[in-house]
Amino acid sequence: YDITVALHTDHCPKDKLDTYVRPLLDISAERVAKGENPLFQSHMWDGSAETLADNLAIAQELLAKAAAAKIILEVEITPTGGEEDGVSHEINDSLYTTVDDALRTAEALGLGEKGRYLLAASFGNVHGVYKPGNVVLRPDLLKELNDGVAAKYGKPSPFDFVFHGGSGSTAEEIATALENGVVKMNLDTDTQYAFTRPVADHMFKNYDGVLKVDGEVGSKKTYDPRTWGKLAEAGMAGRVTEACEMLRSAGNKLK
Structure with a gap:
């Protein structure tokens, strides 16, 4: 980059x-x-x-x-x-x-x-x-x-x-x-939340897939960290992008 x-x-x-x-x-x-x-x-x-x-x-x-x-x-x-x-x-x-x-x-x-x-x-x-x-x-x-x-x-x-x-x-x-x-x-707290919120959303929506419930085996694709990890990364990236724009650094370079 x-x-x-x-x-x-x-x-x-x-x-x-x-x-x-x-x-x-x-x-x-x-x-x-x-x-x-x-x-x-x-x-x-x-x-x-x-x-x-x-x-x-x-x-x-x-x-x-x-x-x-x-x-x-x-x-x-x-x-x-x-x-x-x-x-x-x-x-x-x-x-x-x-x-x-x-x-x-x-x-x-x-x-x-x-x-x-x-x-x-x-x-x-x-x-x-x-x-x-x-x-x-x-x-x-x-x-x-x-x-x-x-x-x-x-x-x-x-x-x-x-x-x-x-x-x-x-x-x-x-x-x-x-x-x-x-x-x-x-803005550590904001980025922590931006990272965690989509993970929580994924877990709630796919509860029976990320956990082995009632004798079932869950869904490997659902609980694979690469699945929800990408969502977390995208959430944090979005917050960092917002911060760069708000802090007027977007599109600029150090001289």
């Missing part, structure tokens, strides 16, 4: 760094030193469970290693609600990154001169699924963060943001987030 695929590792909390991200960074550094490409294109450091000071101190170390290995670092500086990869946060006012948080991040990590990083700021976004009204998504907050840092450092739109917990967001919310600096959006 004529597309660009980037390999990325998602949420890595502090207690997994020594067995996960740090060894991978070392491997990529060795590959780059030999003139090869890094093993991954980006890694995520999730320090949202730590104090901001500790979070940024670790981020500084990881950013230096990532830059040396020609890798982009993703940094989550404040909590995203819900649970993802064992890191859980309540849904409350801490789900909103402040301008002061953004300024401290810029001071610690720079604005590109110390290495490329993506900022997973919090603007009310939540991992997983939630009913309307349980959270207030504020993608306009991203503009406030960028403007606040730009006012001090004189660099327009200084941050490239990541939109975590994007599943279930409206087209308007996504459009506003993109206009305010989002360059990467996660």
Whole structure:
């Protein structure tokens, strides 16, 4: 396929760094030193469970290693609600990154001169699924963060943001987030459902074929994973296509 695929590792909390991200960074550094490409294109450091000071101190170390290995670092500086990869946060006012948080991040990590990083700021976004009204998504907050840092450092739109917990967001919310600096959006929950829903539909409609009921032998063609697996793949592909169009990447290439 004529597309660009980037390999990325998602949420890595502090207690997994020594067995996960740090060894991978070392491997990529060795590959780059030999003139090869890094093993991954980006890694995520999730320090949202730590104090901001500790979070940024670790981020500084990881950013230096990532830059040396020609890798982009993703940094989550404040909590995203819900649970993802064992890191859980309540849904409350801490789900909103402040301008002061953004300024401290810029001071610690720079604005590109110390290495490329993506900022997973919090603007009310939540991992997983939630009913309307349980959270207030504020993608306009991203503009406030960028403007606040730009006012001090004189660099327009200084941050490239990541939109975590994007599943279930409206087209308007996504459009506003993109206009305010989002360059990467996660929608794992939506794609999980898109994959599973056609499988469930197949199982319900072919109950007596996928199971050996009342002494019968079922239907091999019906319970063959290649049969319902294709339906699952098509369901996920459709959701990914929809996301690419909504995120304005369809038909475009990285320059």
